[in-house]
Amino acid sequence: MEAVSARGWPPLVCEQLGDWRLHASRGYSGRGNACWPIGAPDRPLDDAIEAVEAWYRARSLPPLFRPADLPATEALRERLAARAYGPRTETLVMTGGLVADEAGGVILADAPDSAFAEVFLSTAADPEDAAERVEAVRRLAAPRAFARLEIEGEAVAIGAAAVDSGWAGIFGMRTLAQHRRKGLARRIIAGLSAFAAEAGARRIYLQVEASNTPAIALYEGLGFATGYRYRYWTRG
Incomplete structure (x- = not known):
């Protein structure tokens, strides 16, 4: 699901660090300007975080990570918190039938x-x-x-x-x-x-901010349910 949704929102620039996808556009939408840690990076975790930070700094963008709130990203989220990152903009990934x-x-x-x-x-x-x-x-x-x-x-x-x-x-x-x-x-x-x-x-997915209660009510009324959540991790 993460790989499909990463391909589904194409940024201006996309590069990879192992199974991490680095998206950059003009610095506004989160999905288009964040690192998507879908699988494992191609280097130790702290080195990968530093490489991502350098990649965004080279593009005059703040480093931004978009880990799903799933067990596979727990170590990354712990390391980001230790490096003074914090989460914002909780978002639901909802799925349902046609x-x-x-x-x-x-x-x-x-x-x-x-x-x-x-x-x-x-x-x-x-x-x-x-x-x-x-x-x-x-x-x-x-x-x-x-x-x-x-x-x-x-x-x-x-x-x-x-x-x-x-x-x-x-x-x-x-x-x-x-x-x-x-x-x-x-x-x-x-x-x-x-x-x-x-x-x-055969199925539909969509992403909606957790604060958008009217939209969530609409989607739930159509049979959609939350599969998992993600938040953006940044400094400051």
Whole structure:
């Protein structure tokens, strides 16, 4: 799951340190600017941490680690804590089956258009962070689909999916504030599920911050459950 989700959010730059993946973009979204310690590094743990720190410093980015809260990363998390790192932004990795709900009106495309980007940017608190996320969405690997719903010709809800190894990752779910709580996100996921089934996916995964209780309630209502969690480890 970690390997699939790492491939599912392509950064501008990706290098490897053994089984660790080093992602770098423009410094905003965590997934696009963090070390993903998926397996074992190619050197002793402290040396690997120092190599990651040097790699990010060379790119004028703060060192950031994204270990899953699983037994396999316990030693790394202990070493990070000993080096004055601390965790933030708890995030759930939720999984579930394809959603066979009503998807009436969902428009699917194989690339994000200006309407998709406009909804994404207009619902963001930080425009620079949102712009980096839109760039990442544009890099999603095929097979992929971009969904939107329109009301009176205006795009009001969006989402994207990319299929890899039987999994469909769901990304970029956004709804304009004045159109929330109308079931639009549910229809978007149903439309993306139909695409995913045709592309060979059997299951869906998505990532949502633990503080986003409305989104978690939506996903749980669609049958999704938390598989595991991760947090970002950084200094300061």
